């Protein structure tokens with residue numbers, strides 16, 4: 105699996121609700137974790153059992169060392185370019201009591217990921233996986249290179265951007281949550297715009313697979329008490345990519361992906377060492 109995307113340091117504050125404009129709200133320090141949708145997905149892919157490469161741009165700073173260590177611990181082969189002009193991306197995560205969150209990203213060096221960076225790890229990959237937290241032209245270049253090289257291409261259109269629609273011709277599987285799907289015009293519009301396979305994630309509501317010409321297929325979520333849902337969607341995408349790269353049929357791959365999301369949501373931070381082929385299999389076989 106070749107993952108192209110963002111790498112951030114997540115600074116978490118536990119708080120009961122979002123602050124109002126002009127308000128100072130006291131929260132509790134929730135920790136400092138590796139994050140970024142690209143990094144989270146690469147770590148999840150590797151921890152799900154697929155050899156994984158990750159291309160990203162980080163700063164020449166200590167935060168980048170933290171991210172590099174997380175990737176190395178997960179066994180991800182990395183091509184992290186160190187910018188000399190921008191710091192590592194930082195995400196400010198407000199973690200609410202119910203396990204949900206709000207996130208603000210200062211993209212930093214992620215904005216410098218260019219098309220050369222994006223295509224660097226793609227040769228020989230079975231699956232190319234990208235999101236929209238890095239320059240859109242670079243995402244488009246990665247998907248086009250993946251398609252040209254015969255890889256299966258997966259786009260997680262997060263955060264949603266209308267430019268995703270222009271990339272659909274190079275996308276085999278589009279993954280969106282309900283908000284992103286609505287922002288892109290809904291399932292019908294996405295199919296009309298060329299998305300043949302759309303995976304709609306609905307948190308505790310599970311996922312629905314929408315394929316052109318077929319009835320929707322529902323895959324239920326695993327019932328859990330979430331601790332921190334940050335990165336659960338990324339774990340879903342990474343595990344989905346890993347399963348598809350391993351030749352698993354999409355229905356079974358979606359079950360594995362739901363299990364990976366559930367594992368991550370039961371731990372603090374956007375990645376966890378608790379994610380493994382065994383922990384995924386244990387959840388899947390618990391149904």
Ligand code: RIB
Pocket residue numbers: 110112113114138139140141144194195207209237334335337338374
């Ligand atoms: O999807 C969760 C991720 O979004 C966080 O890790 C944060 O860094 C932002 O990129």
